[in-house]
Amino acid sequence: MATSAEDTNTVAVAYGGGPMPERGMSGPALAYSSIRSWIVEGKLRPGERLIEQRIAAELNLSRTPVREAVRMLAADGLVVTERNRGAVVRTLGRQDVLDLYELRARLESYACELAASRATPDDLEAIDAGIRDFGKALRRRDLDRLERTRLIGEANRHVHAAIITASRHSRLAHLLSSAVDAPLVFEALREFSNRQLERSNLFHQLIRDTIAKGEPVRAAQLMHEHIMLGRDQILADLNRG
Template sequence: MGSSSETGRGNDVIAGAYGGGPMPEPGMAGPVLAYTSIRAWIVEGRLRPGDRLIEQRIAAELKLSRTPVREAVRMLAADGLVVTERNRGAVVRTLQRQDILDLYELRARLESYASELAATRATEDDLGAIDEGIRDFGRAMRRRDLGHLDRTRLIGEANRRVHAAIIAASRHTRLAHLLSSAVDAPLVFEALREFSNRQLERSNLFHQLIRDTIARGEPVRAAQLMHEHIMLGRDQILADLDAE
């Protein structure tokens, strides 16, 4: 395990990738408010795949002009969350079963490699960041004073921090950028929302096991555990798809 205290950039690169990104706050600039709001609606399922993004309605709801909303839609299209269809305009992207399989396979391979690298490069500060995410994931699971959506938001944010800290510990900036595209935020959030308490506990157990193998400097085992962990999320999404 590395001893440098240098901070990796993975946390910044994939800040919103896991579906636990920031919620809109008062005082945000127009395009940022529009982007953050619409993205949250897509990630959390208020806007479903295939739904049209009607700029006039969104602008009215957010009390903005159509210009920042239009800019936000362009940003969401660059993120891959929105596509433009003939005669319909901007719509929330739809994924087929093979798309989901491909996305999760790519993510699993990239993030397994990040875990492998982290096992040889992680610092004590990196391990501390992973530990904080694991702790907050556990706390969020035990919250019974929140509605399901608010609880999932907390779990999603903690989950994001665990994975971002592992990726940061890899010290591989290009890999972090690739993962920012490979991780599909709506799918991650949907899986976490549909997980039972037992599945959530198992997910956080994987976080702990991966963290411990990184701390012990076991790159092969860390990669194997991360791959299995990500595939559990994929299996939940596919089960939901089959049920529909």
């Protein structure tokens, strides 16, 4: 079952992608994209209450599209409803992080196995483009931390989405859209040192090369280790907290 552009976009959104807030969006779309980016980037923190009136005023919207956006975010698993508090940004504990990363690692490792036998030259070029963009973002010293992490995150999405596309497995793409937690991915990228980010992109290159060589087992192993390094950063942050 081949992946489609829609499947690949689904995975990209899971990694934190999707339409950024912009003029011309419908009210619900603007509210959804804005609140989602605030959650992914940490402007709205885990456990923080979503006050519809305040959000509506900030976005110059009525409360109706904000309420609809909150329902969509709840369906995404980024927002939960708590008794006597209403909608709040969901909180993940240590076991939640372990479970999410183990599931994601297994699914993306399998995607690499498939990609090693199914990738086309165009797939490899798409992965290469993401790797190049990641490297360029790393070298940017004219941006603040948030803007630089956004660029790195976008490049990271391109690499992983291109690998999923190369797997030619539509159902796997949809499973990964639930297994990849965008706020955790963004947090790991933001907290990585420059050396850790360089190591991350080196893993991208090694994974790409093993896919190109048709080495499914090695490609899967490299992807699993790559994802576990991100997990370790999140767990270190939890321990410090």
